Amino acid sequence: MNNLKITEDILDITAIINSVSSKECGAISIFIGTTRDNCLGKKVKKLYYEAYESMALNQMKSIIGTTKEKWPEIANIAIHHRCGEVKVGEVGLVIAVSSPHSKESHDVVAFILNKIKTIVPIFKKEFYEEGGNQWKSNDNCSW
Amino acid sequence: MNNLKITEDILDITAIINSVSSKECGAISIFIGTTRDNCLGKKVKKLYYEAYESMALNQMKSIIGTTKEKWPEIANIAIHHRCGEVKVGEVGLVIAVSSPHSKESHDVVAFILNKIKTIVPIFKKEFYEEGGNQWKSNDNCSW
Numbered sequence: 001m002n003n004l005k006i007t008e009d010i011l012d013i014t015a016i017i018n019s020v021s022s023k024e025c026g027a028i029s030i031f032i033g034t035t036r037d038n039c040l041g042k043k044v045k046k047l048y049y050e051a052y053e054s055m056a057l058n059q060m061k062s063i064i065g066t067t068k069e070k071w072p073e074i075a076n077i078a079i080h081h082r083c084g085e086v087k088v089g090e091v092g093l094v095i096a097v098s099s100p101h102s103k104e105s106h107d108v109v110a111f112i113l114n115k116i117k118t119i120v121p122i123f124k125k126e127f128y129e130e131g132g133n134q135w136k137s138n139d140n141c142s143w
Numbered sequence: 144m145n146n147l148k149i150t151e152d153i154l155d156i157t158a159i160i161n162s163v164s165s166k167e168c169g170a171i172s173i174f175i176g177t178t179r180d181n182c183l184g185k186k187v188k189k190l191y192y193e194a195y196e197s198m199a200l201n202q203m204k205s206i207i208g209t210t211k212e213k214w215p216e217i218a219n220i221a222i223h224h225r226c227g228e229v230k231v232g233e234v235g236l237v238i239a240v241s242s243p244h245s246k247e248s249h250d251v252v253a254f255i256l257n258k259i260k261t262i263v264p265i266f267k268k269e270f271y272e273e274g275g276n277q278w279k280s281n282d283n284c285s286w
Contacts, residue, residue: 014157017175023232026179029172029252031245032160036169089166102174106253109172113245 003078004060006051006122011080011091020076025098029105031113033093035086039136043129049083049092052121056081063115071108074099079112081122146221147203149194149265154223154234163219168241172248174256176236178229182279186272192226192235195264199224206258214251217242222255224265 003019013032020028035047060079068074078096086092095112099105116122127133146162156175163171178190203222211217221239229235238255242248259265270276 013160017156021177021232023180026177028175028177030175031249032171032173033245034164034169034171036243037166089164100179102256106174110249
């Protein structure tokens, strides 16, 4: 079962993990992306994510399709991305993957994270303590 | 800060994740090992973990030492291992790692999991639906 969401609400990590849990699996791998308080020497106050939502969800579905072709043994995948304001220390992204064994769940989390950064249209703006803000590309200062 | 525990209690995943969270980090990677309902064609009812506790904790500390030498940018590491009975679907192991960027937290979780399997004296017995049980080595049917 797949569980995809783009939301302005705080992400519920426990619910996301429960949603991928399976009795046939011995492994759940998870990535949590949080807003950190600095980037390239500047103090960061918060991030702001803007999603082109329908296309972002379609791209997430396509990522899951590609993943399940490459790793058919994977059981469940959840991807929740927050949009709007995400303050320092708050969670902006959760990826959770269950599989019978740890090798596959581990590899898949990295694969999905990379795909999200490269093909999902969710854009990130950084706001600085000293004032000002900047849209960020995925090449520098990603997660 | 490191957070190591071997316990017969149910593992509190949320508390473990919170314990590694840091405002200086943008990434938390987590591995959760659960008891799965089958192994090599046999239906599994539960696992039983027996820990040589003081030595297991010492080995975990040593793993953390090695990890921080190899990846000095890692912020916080938590390793909680349950012992005693762990029924199908329940959690036996949680590893959580925070770092500024995702690459390091991801690599470190795999490194620690492998080290736990190979040098931490916690032994696993499988109990089968059809009756009977068997101590398992780490080479087959790990997680």
